[in-house]
Amino acid sequence: METVLTIRNLSKHYGRIKAVDDLSLEVKRGNIFGILGPNGSGKTTTLGMILDVINPTNGDYLWFGEKPDKNVRKKIGAILEHPIFYPYLTAVQNLKIVCDIKEVSYDRIPEVIDQVGLDERKDTKYTTFSLGMKQRLAIASALLCDPIVMLLDEPTNGLDPQGIAEIRELIVEIANSGKTILLASHLLDEVQKVCTHFAVLRRGKLIHTGLVDDVSKGDRMIEVKAKVDNLQEVLEKSGMSSKVKRELDKYIMTMQGDYSSEDVNQYLFENNITASHLLLKTRSLEQQFLEILADKEGGNG
Numbered sequence: 001m002e003t004v005l006t007i008r009n010l011s012k013h014y015g016r017i018k019a020v021d022d023l024s025l026e027v028k029r030g031n032i033f034g035i036l037g038p039n040g041s042g043k044t045t046t047l048g049m050i051l052d053v054i055n056p057t058n059g060d061y062l063w064f065g066e067k068p069d070k071n072v073r074k075k076i077g078a079i080l081e082h083p084i085f086y087p088y089l090t091a092v093q094n095l096k097i098v099c100d101i102k103e104v105s106y107d108r109i110p111e112v113i114d115q116v117g118l119d120e121r122k123d124t125k126y127t128t129f130s131l132g133m134k135q136r137l138a139i140a141s142a143l144l145c146d147p148i149v150m151l152l153d154e155p156t157n158g159l160d161p162q163g164i165a166e167i168r169e170l171i172v173e174i175a176n177s178g179k180t181i182l183l184a185s186h187l188l189d190e191v192q193k194v195c196t197h198f199a200v201l202r203r204g205k206l207i208h209t210g211l212v213d214d215v216s217k218g219d220r221m222i223e224v225k226a227k228v229d230n231l232q233e234v235l236e237k238s239g240m241s242s243k244v245k246r247e248l249d250k251y252i253m254t255m256q257g258d259y260s261s262e263d264v265n266q267y268l269f270e271n272n273i274t275a276s277h278l279l280l281k282t283r284s285l286e287q288q289f290l291e292i293l294a295d296k297e298g299g300n301g
């Protein structure tokens with residue numbers, strides 16, 4: 001599958017604050033890719049850098065395998081901050097101004113108005129729009145130059161539940177029409193409902209990337225206690241786990257493959273170790289993310 005965006009070791013530091021810290025990721029064509037993280041984790045800074053409005057401290061990125069230039073940027077539609085429209089002009093009049101700036105034919109306007117479902121309000125003034133309609137108009141404006149990729153930063157912020165559902169539906173429709181979408185959100189629920197792939201940022205660092213479908217799947221972990229000095233080493237040598245971590249008086253094995261607690265017990269027995277405690281636990285990615293997202297410390301300043 002064609003790679004749309006490659007981010008390589010991208011960092012943005014503001015003095016001591018590492019807004020984005022050594023971030024690498026890839027977005028493939030057709031992905032609805034979520035960047036998930038709590039407030040201050042670096043989502044907007046990341047989008048700002050790949051849109052060339054924020055200068056990276058380190059690292060770089062490629063769009064469609066190329067260094068960004070003006071032609072490449074035309075393939076990218078973005079809604080970063082709340083877009084500015086003229087309050088006393090209608091939806092159509094505002095879009096004409098955007099067409100002029102982007103050098104796009106006015107013929108596109110009816111299409112995008114239809115796509116975002118604003119037909120009935122296309123000739124009313126922007127001031128009379130609800131927040132949801134304003135967001136639709138912003139999306140319409142980003143669609144004008146028929147971009148290959150759409151970047152959306154917290155597209156449902158401030159909307160009521162119905163508005164949220166409608167915008168999410170619209171995003172999925174846009175994706176189904178063949179566009180790649182990169183969406184920043186602090187809501188796990190939003191990423192789960194809209195995205196196919198996602199990356200989790202915490203204090204500027206990438207801490208997870210994968211398929212949204214895997215979120216409900218969990219890591220299997222086994223807690224082990226035994227009165228021997230080299231338990232960690234023995235457990236690490238078992239080849240049954242990807243990681244062994246000490247937690248107070250016990251060791252936690254993150255299991256790989258289908259190894260069970262019986263297998264661990266058998267293995268310890270063969271090594272002349274008697275376990276005083278052996279417990280299988282699962283902790284879903286979802287639980288882990290909710291803990292991360294509840295991390296109110298936010299950035300790192």
Ligand SMILES: Nc1ncnc2c1ncn2[C@@H]1O[C@H](COP(=O)(O)OP(=O)(O)OP(=O)(O)O)[C@@H](O)[C@H]1O
Nearest residue numbers: 014019038039040041042043044045186299300301
């Ligand atoms: N211009 C700036 N000067 C100094 N620090 C900044 C600047 N812009 C962002 N930061 C800091 O960088 C970190 C990341 O901010 P960013 O806006 O990228 O986070 P975010 O994930 O988009 O957060 P939110 O969910 O609140 O939108 C924060 O600690 C923020 O305070």
Ligand SMILES: [Mg+2]
Nearest residue numbers: 043044045153
């Ligand atoms: Mg942000």
